[in-house]
Amino acid sequence: MSLNRKDLLGLEHLDKKDLQAILDLVKPFKSLFTRSVKKTPTLIGKTVVMLFYEPSTRTRTSFEIAAKRLSADVVNIAINTSSVVKGESLIDTGKTLEAMKADFVIIRHSLAGAPDILARNLNASIINAGDGFHEHPTQGLLDLYTMYEKKKKFEGLKVLLVGDILHSRVAKSNIWALTKMGAEVAVVGPPTLIPSNIEGLGVKVYYDLDEAVKKVDVVNILRIQLERQQENLFPSVHEYVELYQLTKERLAMAKPGVLIMHPGPMNRGIEISSDVADSRNAVINEQVTNGIAVRMAVLYLLKPNKQVKKNENAD
């Protein structure tokens, strides 16, 4: 079984069948975690390079553990001590890794499309670990799996994404995956943080969290970046907390079994109150565990180019 693709750049281009294939593989990998030896020899002899241009703890660690549990050799590139600070371009850095025979390059970048550019220029499999405001496909997949694990279905499942949709790659990947699987997705936040065309993706828009929270089975809360306030996208953190923090009171308005999710890292006391983050409804730590199994499934399913592709006309 494979996804029949070299790279995972986003969930936009996967279909329901692909998503289901990934979901089906997560459980067997996850069952490995409770054994005394948490490793399979699947990627023995393969080299996985982690190219993170942006700070990350959980995604980088999660990918590293996933690759190691598949017996791959993992190399971490610390951008601030690499030739990137000497001005090396993304493509040249990629080519260098290719010359070192990397089989997978896992890239996190602050600019949308950076993984696409690497994918076009390299034979290695490229996995997008988050690019700008574009996508974060493995986060989308682990959110998808966590909902599936808890709610057992997607058809008719109502999912609410809260907060800064405009700048959120997690929101984008969630929307693609969930709508393809048949779930109903709604977003809530101030109009300044919701792209005006989002309804074109089949998403319902709310501005009032009290109203939106009542109707859903899952609430996925996005991290709010405090520097957005300086761009005048909301007047103050104080007001954001007032309007959009998921509090105990708001949780009480929701359906009793509602799942509370957060991709992390959380700003406790800003987009989510501490008691909600620690409540029985929250599955935030399970998301982290599932993340490793999901990334193992992705590494397992991608197929690097065997033949050397001519570097035709890279722009």
Place this chain on the structure above:
Amino acid sequence: MRMQIKNIRIIDPLQKKDSIGDIFIENGKIVSKFSSNTSNEACKIIDGKGKIAVPGLIDVHSHLRDPGQEEKETIYTGTRSAAKGGITTVFCMPNTRPVIDNAPTVEFILLKTQKEGLVNVFPIGCATKGSQGVELSEIGILKKAGIVAVSDDGLPIANSQIMRRTLEYTKMFQLPVISHSEDKELSKNGVMNEGKNSMVLGLRGIPKQAEEVMVSRDIMLAELTGGYLHIAHVSTAGSVDLVRQAKKKGIKVTAETCPHYFTLTDDIVKLYDTNTKMNPPLREKKDIDAIKQGLVDGTIDCIATDHAPHAQEEKNREFDLAPFGIIGFETILSLVLNELVDKGVLSLSEAISKMTSNPAKIFNLSRRGTLKEGSIADITIINPEHSYEFKKENIVSKSKNSPFIGRRFKGGAEMTIVAGNIVWKV
């Protein structure tokens, strides 16, 4: 030196002429017949059967990058690229290094063109010193040195008072003020059209209103001052409407668009291909339709390239970091023929007028843009049957940043004649 082009279809929009005949060229000028006292001089005969002769194309918007950014383009390579595209006159924007806000830089460009250029190059001067938008440049001195218009192009004058003064002061020279209409605050950090595609790609958008707000302001200031306003590269339906209304009111405003704005939509940005990144950005189908309508009803007077060469290493990188701009000299004629004439939007004569008689009139170029007797013999000969693929390896410009690489065309320039000399021949 004499030349006779025989049995060619001659299209001269200014004279409303479209008929088969001969063109006579003597001493770099078009004549109705050769004078008797040169009858013993050699005469070059060109068979024009099946070909079309039009006045040499005038491109009112380009970046030649010379002086200062010779890694992208030079007058040598840029004028060859233009000649290949059938263009006999290019206007070059002043964002060179140094910028064209002083007479010596104008003279440098004109001298270098004499030395190594293949086509006419007419510089556009900065409207303000250093294109800083603070103080007017010495427009009178620049005019004497040879500029044909003023513009701060990509650094549009943000201060409305300065724009007002520019439009007012240039009146005495009848110099058009070219407005690259963009509210830089509204477009801040944007890299493509704002819409569904930018949302999906996670790229920051540039709303159409970033252009329209400034088109509207500049039209109002043109009305206030009576100055000559020329709107550069119209990319939105809203801008077309604004210019149309202004013309109806009798305000002195003219406008240009570029082939990519009536050919491509932002759907093509999909793969983060930086050859689809330009400013203003590619818009949507309804904008293409409105621009075509604007070309039909005369709202849009000119078609220009906004030829903006960039080196390979600058373009082959993250979409956000790549510079704006595409090359255009070598595709303008084929795109006009295929997208406008073949699709029945404009007649051939109307289409040619947007690149010849209209720009000549707006920018006061005497004896150009027409094949009338006594005109300078700048002539473009079109082969309407020439089918070809636009290939990267055939690009003459120093830069290769075109979204049209790989596209098939029918019809293009066969021969380019500047002041009676054949400067390019397929």
